[in-house]
Amino acid sequence: MAAVAYRPPRVRVALVLCLITLAFAGIASRLFALQIRDHRVIQAQARRQYQRRIPVAAKRGTIFDRQGRALALSLETASVFVHPGLVENPSAVAGRLGAVLRVPPTQILQRISVDKPFVWIERKIEPDQVEAIARLNLPGVGLVPESKRYYPKKELAAHLLGFVGVDDKGLEGVELRNNRLLGGGTRWVISEVDALGRIVFRKAGDPDPAADLYLTIDEVIQHVAERELAQAVHRSKARAGSVIVMDPRTGALLALANLPTYNPNRSGEFPAFARRNRAVTDTYEPGSAFKLVLAAGALEDRVIRPKDLIYGEGGAIELAGIRIRDHEEHGWMTFRDVLAYSSNVGAIKVSMKLGKERFYGYITDFGFGLRTGIDLPGEVPGLIRRPMEWSRLSIGSLAIGQEIAVTSLQLLTAVAAVANGGTLMRPYVLQATQRSGSREMRETAPVPLRRVVSSETAQVLTAMMVETVERGTGREARIPGYRVAGKTGTAQKLDPETGRYSHSKLIASFVGFVPAESPRLAILVLIDEPRKFRWGGTVAAPAFREIAREALTYFHIPAARSIRAMPVAWGSRESVARVD
Amino acid sequence: MLREAEWRRVRGTGVAWGQWHTRVRRELLPKVLVGLVVLVGVLFYVWQQVQVVRLGYEIERLRAEQVTLARGVRELKIAIARLRSLKRVEEVARKRLGMSSGLPGQLILIDRSQTARFNAGEG
Secondary structure (H helix, E strand, C coil), X not given: CCCCCCCCCXXXXXXXXXXXXXXXXXXXXXXXXXXXXXXXXXXXXXHHXXXXXXXXXXXXXXXXXXXXXXXXXXXXXXXXXXXHHHCCCHHHHHHXXXXXXXXXXXXXXXXXXXXXXXXXXXXXXXXXXXXXXXHHCCCCEEEEEEEEEEXXXXXXXXXXXXXXXXXXXXCCHHHHHCHHHHCCCEEEEEEEXXXXXXXXXXXXXXXXXXXXXXXXXXXXXXXXXXXXHHHHHHHHCCCEEEEEEEECCCCEEEEEEEECCCCHHHHHHCCHHHHCCHHHHCCECCHHHHHHHHHHHXXXXXXXXXXXXXXXXXXXXXXXXXXXXXXXXXXXXXXXXXXXXXXXXXXHHHHHHHCHHHHHHHHHHCCCCCCCCCCCCXXXXXXXXXXXXXXXXXHHHHHCCCCCEECHHHHHHHHHHXXXXXXXXXXXXXXXXXXXXXXXXXXXXXXXEEEXXXXXXXXXXXXXXXXXXXXXCXXXXXXXXXXXXXXXXXXXXXXXXXXXXXXXXXXXXXXXXXXXCCCCEEXXXXXXXXXXXXXXXXXXXXXXXXXXXXXXXXXXXXXXXXXCCCCCCCCCHHHCCXXX | CHHHHHXXXXXXXXXXXXXXXXXHHHHHHHHHHXXXXXXXXXXXXXXXXXXXXXXHHHHHHHHHHXXXXXXXXXXXXXXXXXXXXXXXXXXXXHHHCCCCCCCCCCCCCCCHHHHHHXXXXXX
């Protein structure tokens, strides 16, 4: 049987083909319109539907002490905001928010009833309040994740750590200085969400992790310094005070304490007077403690030797018509005695021998009149006039620590240079940084600024400072078994009303280091306006002793090495010179 | 279905069923197979997309859990730091436990380097 060829109905096929072609042409043109012509508009509309900018609390880095003990850390929390235009029933919303936040509803209602697109209701609320508000699911009410800073040790190292503002930005201290490194604040992350607003994908990752900071401060030494400072200020009924403890070999600060102090968790409740880091921002006339700079210069330039004799003029000397007195009468005395008994007459005579240009050179070499460069905000350079601006009285005034304004940190840095053999070190508080999630530590290297005196001069001056403590004005700083080097200072403050030095307002200080032959701790104690025990030797030296004693024990520095005699060449008896 | 309808039309024309069936099978089978492969591919794509979305939700859930746990850890760290505050420890030691600081002379620190030299018979 022959096969019959199949003939399709051509007209119908053509018709169907035409219809299909038309349909496809329609689809193609629509696709062209959607995909090419209106592509940008439609894509933007789609993005608005499925993409959201989600706020993320960026974690601010933790601040640790040198042993890794946390001093400041952050906790994720949230802040409540309202879009007033989206709130349907303001009084009901205010009532429900008020119940959770424990805030009077009228106060919240007042904030909602403003003609603004956005208002904050409460910043950085507690975690349980965050969950409660999220559960309420009120229209127009939202939560922004934020980070809240906690200082678990409260007042400890408050002036050094500083604090952050409501936007998690550092406002003082280490927090301010290292704000960028520590990170924090709120970052926005683009995410894809579903129809219910739930996040499906995050387009961008979490914010870059911030860095943790390790300070040179030791919590134990800091605590001891604060405790002893508080006792000294309380005992002397003083107005304020400061203590700085430094490792003289590196310039690393082990403690920095000020009184009055504040709690950085509630920094807004304290006056600026209490929040000021007076150890680096306040200047004062150092008084007799400044004789160390004079002695260093005079010894370095061989102007005088420790055993040379100086006539004490019976306890008073006249300079440019002004009579300057010692607090006790002296006849002939050695230069060692000048320092040990803090003779103003002797110091003035030595300064005359040194000369104003050379004296000024040593003052600036030791870093006075310049910022030390410490990594803390607010440091001031102090004040020292150039020799051409000095009066006839100036050289004598400077010899006894007047006509110069220094910070406590400057004075301690200068004394630390004597302690370490003559090199001025840049003081610092940031020991290392570590990126979160990284094991790599970036250590801060000590920075020697310059050599200010020879090691021989430093050694001789150290021995003179030891004598000051063992038999001079600094006897209260003696520590059994250890050799302490130090110098007292008692300076009159300028009375702004009279423009003269006040007899009642003093600054008492003690600066020194221990063990004298191999110094590990340089300490300065400053008491501002003590009303009892007003001398540096009676109010500041005991505080120095207690801080040093506990620190020596803490660092396991044995006394046995310390009591060995120091090899100091005083010069032979025959070579003694006399200064009339 | 189209092929069956066509068969009905050509049934009386002498073309054998077997011949017809073989022809249809030869022509249709590759297309069916291609269709199946495409279908499986589409199904796999859809399944993959569903899995990606499901995993997206899962990641977000775990991320939220991680944030909550991390917050808990940090809360505990704050509590530990607060409790270890030396001011508080000293207050507890002195007032509650009646402890006091060692007096000078009660604590003798030993130079370890000298002890080591002594033990080694050098000093």
